[in-house]
Amino acid sequence: MNEWPTLLQRAQQGDKQAYQVFLKGVLPFLQMRARHYVAAQQRDDFVQEVLLTIHRILHTYQYDLPVEPWLSGILRHKYYENWRKTAQQQRESLSDDDSWHPQVALDEDEQYAVVSRMLAPLHPLQAQALYATKVEEFSVAETASLMQRSSSWVKVNVHRAIQLLKNELTEAEAATGASDE
Structure with a gap:
């Protein structure tokens, strides 16, 4: 792992042997991390997609930064890309079913506005931590x-952000209930 930045830098300069050594060295890391994203039967295909992405965006690596977060970002991006494709396929299959009528969907701007309103009572750092862990599903x-x-x-x-939002919701429900009476 300690030699990965050097190998990547040399690979960016066209050293094919360094690139091969890097790929062989990084493969166990990718396979291990892929366990967090896909089922065992999908792992090889997923890792292959990640390797292709590494090849395609090799020029974006900055050798003065650690390699593991760069690779983790690629893994996470491929996971969400695959998740979006699956969700789109499911949406398309559901749209063929006349018995299913979804609620009115919010566009991205509306979704952003709703999430922003929900997080407004929080300190910005609490909101950022809550958003990263619960919406983006980053690990702690x-x-x-x-x-x-x-x-x-x-x-x-x-934890504090969730408690604060629960309290805000409880207060809002109590205020709405009192004004309805």
Whole structure:
């Protein structure tokens, strides 16, 4: 792992042997991390997609940055890309079914506005931690790394944010119930 940045830098400069050594060295890491994203029977195909993506975006790696977060980002991106494709296929199959009538869907701007209103009572850092862990589904460790905080800080602030939002919801329901009477 310590030699990965050097190997990637040399690969970016056209060193095919360094690129081959990097790919062989990174393969176990990708297979291990892929367990978090896909079922065992899909793992080989998923890792192949990730390797193709690495090949396609090799030029984007910055050798002064750690390789693992770059690779983890690629894994996460491929997972969400595959998830979106599956969701789209399911939506298309559901749209053929006349018995299913979804609620009015919100466009992206409306979704953003709703999420922003929900997170408004929170301190910006709490909102960021909650959004990263619960909406983007980053792990606590990934969120801590992104926010340059400790994992325990992330856990505490996500918990506090959830409690605060629960209290806000309870108060809003109580106010609505009192005004209806």
